[in-house]
Amino acid sequence: MQVAVFSSRSYDETYLCAANAGRHQLRFLEARLEAETARLAAGATAVSAFVNDTLDAEVLATLAGLGVGLVALRCAGFNQVDLAAARDLGIRIGRVPAYSPHAVAEHAVGLMLALNRHLCRAWSRVREGNFVLDGLIGFDMAGKTAGIVGTGTIGRVVARILLGFGCHVIATDPAPDPELEAKGVRYLPFLALAEEADILTLHCPLTPETRHLVNAEALARMKRGVMLINTSRGAVVDTRALIGALKSGHLGSLGLDVYEEESHLFFRDLSSRAIADDLFARLLTFPNVLITGHQGFFTAEALTAIAETTIANIDQFAATGAPLHEVSVERLAPPAEATSTPALGL
Structure with missing residues (x-):
């Protein structure tokens, strides 16, 4: 062919x-x-x-x-x-x-560690001969509450990694995973999870129910200083709401490997021109934001x-005449990574 x-x-x-x-x-x-x-x-x-x-x-x-x-x-x-x-x-x-669920899961945790310990800022300082530690204080991951939205193949790996760090892991998913529950993972409705989490990481598919799941209301319910990680799909979060929460200081740090309007940015070399996307450019101005260009899968x-x-x-x-892994054209919604039921307990 x-x-x-x-x-x-x-x-x-x-x-x-x-x-x-x-x-x-x-x-x-x-x-x-x-x-x-x-x-x-x-x-x-x-x-x-x-x-x-x-x-x-x-x-x-x-x-x-x-x-x-x-x-x-x-x-x-x-x-x-x-x-x-x-x-x-x-x-x-x-x-x-x-x-490889490990590829995306490990990248998500890598974003957490880099943001928490200010690794990008530290690297830049040392390269310039500046060894002052002011502004680089992080926190122990052990003992913190990590919320996982979607415990499909990727979310399950993230849960196991964070349990290994000593985090208290909570999750939301329409079909709780018995193996994770046996390891101590508690399942909650999304907004209840948002209220408890010190770190919140997104591993759900993009569906009509999850579009802008993380919006102004959800962000307001989160703890002040919360860390938010998104390696799922860009439109699961409302970018304007993120910027508002960053400006107010309510959102402590943000790690993104995906972006709502990434199709005109990611996988291209735009280093010789100005970024025309004003929202994306605004995100880049925050020192507590780390963005990678949809490379979570890249192993x-x-x-x-x-x-x-x-x-x-x-x-x-x-x-x-049919592919091995065919998407049924009768199925008019995206596939749920976690389960066949896309709705989350809100």
């Missing part, structure tokens, strides 16, 4: 070619998949898309007109896909349901698993 791989970088080519082993003709395109670039798929019978590619009705119609029958997503979530349009156009959607193990599953989806489609 001929496959147009959108939003590809050198590492995509390396890992996909290794997994492919010459079975399919892969054409790598740096361009994001969107209305203006969809026609670059001409000649392909399948496309591979990433998390910030656009797969709305217009793009899917263009792809169908070019003879594309498969979209092989290189990610777990599919909130960027118009599933109703895909169904009507006869395009099959495949995804990577799991790769060799995860990239290997993503590539192998993507090629497996293409293999199965070539053989049977």
